[in-house]
Amino acid sequence: MTYRIALVCLGNICRSPIAHVVLDDRLARAGLDDRVEVSSSGTGGWHVGEPMDRRAAAVLRDAGYDPSRHRARTFSADWFAENDLVLAMDRSNLADIVDQAPAAGLREGHVRMFRAFDPEARDDDEVPDPWYGGADGFRDVLAMVERTTDGLVDRLPELLRDQL
Template sequence: MAYSIALVCLGNICRSPIAHVVLEDRLARAGLDDRVAVASSGTGGWHESEPMDRRAAAVLRDAGYDPSRHRARTFSTDWYAEHDLLLAMDHSNLADMVDQAPTVAEQARARLFREFDPLAAEGDDEVPDPWYGGTDGFRDVLAMIERTTDELVARLPELMRA
């Protein structure tokens, strides 16, 4: 693969796996799946090797995606060597990722996922954690991730040249 994107949330069972599944789908539709690899992880290791949250999987299935392949992984310093772009779901995840950057220069490769959301605004630039809420929160997160992913894929040619 020529380019690799990592998606990171707290436990890697809700937000980042949803984004992982959606991004792989959008890359395939754009004909970029042979040039861009996708992985996801969590900054906390509590759910290592577990499938995604059943509510996240249900929302994905209901929208026509396949959530079955996901197994939670834990973010580590090694992810900087393995991925070109590292996208955090919220500021806390981003801070944890930056703390693990091997060098100051590599910290810039860690960014917020919603930097690519055309509807994001100052103070509204995180993907909210739907864990403690109901199904509507997962649906809202999916919609946010879909529109953000569409913009990310549209901007990939410029990102891959950088």
């Protein structure tokens, strides 16, 4: 049985693709890549089919990751049935996701903030959008994503147990 995780930001060209690439890497390192599948999307459709932002790709490449396979997609209500866990990068994305929830409602814990797994997250549980900033913003997002992803992978055995 495959556990499916969806990562969602606004345009699916910066934050969620960075998280997707890093989570795929961490799952492979943990030997969980055969049990967990990752996808990413954006709540807006402006960039559908495009690769990730060149600055996001550069920060990933510089850190030793391969950003080349990403193509932007749009989140839709179908993703609720297709994924066991949907993680939003910020509160606006979370609201957009919840607005598309099926009439029957959401399962408890089905939709969460991505940084719910960040051991350093306190009052601010959002991943800031680096789009309007410089390279430092993308590096900061990568560090936040790596830390959060490590926390998520640490919790996956529990999440996988709960799925059974």
